[in-house]
Amino acid sequence: MPRSRLRSAPLALILPFLLWLTAAGSASAHRPYFTEAQPILLPDGQRGEMRIIAGDGIFVADPLRIIILDAESRLIAEGPKTWSLSIVCDTPLRCHGYDHSSGEVIEPDPTTFGRDGPIVPPFDERDDLWNIEAGEGSWGIKVRPATWGEWLHAEWSLWRRTSPLAYAVFVSLGVIAGFSTFGLHEPKPTLSGKMLWLAEMLLRLCGLGFVVVVMLFALVMGEAFPSVMVGVVLITYFLLRGARALLIRRSKQAAVAA
Known part of the structure; x- marks a missing residue:
């Protein structure tokens, strides 16, 4: 997958959460x-x-x-x-x-x-x-x-009572965290290379910050139980990390065999 698409993937995942935060953030008094x-x-x-x-x-x-x-x-x-x-x-x-x-x-x-x-x-x-x-x-x-x-x-x-929609939200947070931390590299020595690296790091930090904000928001508003949300996010993150490491190893083995 081209690097430009990889960089835009977190943004595509973040947009639905922005809509959810806007809708859930409008609190009003209610009866018990x-x-x-x-x-x-x-x-x-x-x-x-x-x-x-x-x-x-x-x-x-x-x-x-x-x-x-x-x-x-x-x-x-x-x-x-x-x-x-x-x-x-x-x-x-x-x-x-x-x-x-x-x-x-x-x-x-x-x-x-x-x-x-x-x-x-x-x-x-x-x-x-x-x-x-x-x-x-x-x-x-x-x-x-x-x-x-x-x-x-x-x-x-x-875990058994958690809705599929909640699981989808938590898995998406794990995916965003993965895209925000995978593939870290040193900047190229040129000015443009350093500027691109800085922009990429800011995007990664925004992605991680967004995950943290959404998780804290869900906890404070009572929209999620900590064990389920944190557990699903971590499982998704490490599954992605393992899958990426496996793909990299197989690609290296294929290159050596060629």
């Missing part, structure tokens, strides 16, 4: 909402529900917290607020919350369940949720450090 729900078996044998409720982060990621409902949809437990949260189920009806930012498990604690909590609206409704989402305290739950097995299960569940 539910992001996830799973039926669970409560310690007394009744069937309840565990949900994640999101507040309004406005210019940053929306704060999240676990809530637990009894069989009558009455609020009986409320977890602490955090920024990176999911519900993990080991088996049907056996679920717990997992805080990806702290590596902690959030479980029901029947000894501190509430008895006079409000009736929580259905999952798709967003009215009358401010009192449920508000407040900094927690009750009806216990928080403990996750075991290695629980950590692995929780992170793997994120």
Whole structure:
């Protein structure tokens, strides 16, 4: 592939991200909402529900917290607020919350369940949720450090639930990082050669800076989980690096054989 096309490839990949940043950057206030729900078996044998409720982060990621409902949809437990949260189920009806930012498990604690909590609206409704989402305290739950097995299960569940579009975005970031770092060379001794080398290095730095900015933006806005995004970007980068090294070696072997 001609070097001019190689140099223009990062720009072609960056343009869609610029549109995405523009669209996602326009934050506005909104009512609390539910992001996830799973039926669970409560310690007394009744069937309840565990949900994640999101507040309004406005210019940053929306704060999240676990809530637990009894069989009558009455609020009986409320977890602490955090920024990176999911519900993990080991088996049907056996679920717990997992805080990806702290590596902690959030479980029901029947000894501190509430008895006079409000009736929580259905999952798709967003009215009358401010009192449920508000407040900094927690009750009806216990928080403990996750075991290695629980950590692995929780992170793997994120990888399975990540959408193809998100994977495409992360792979593209890895490709941009690859184009921005592969093929570094010394400048030619001529003035024009040095100017071209300087322009190429600035383009490479812009590409790397763009990758860093997009990743930080996604983390701050809560658009991506760190383990998935960083993992996919690094895997893509090193796969490209390995493929490039293999192609260079084969081309050298072909030249020697000729």
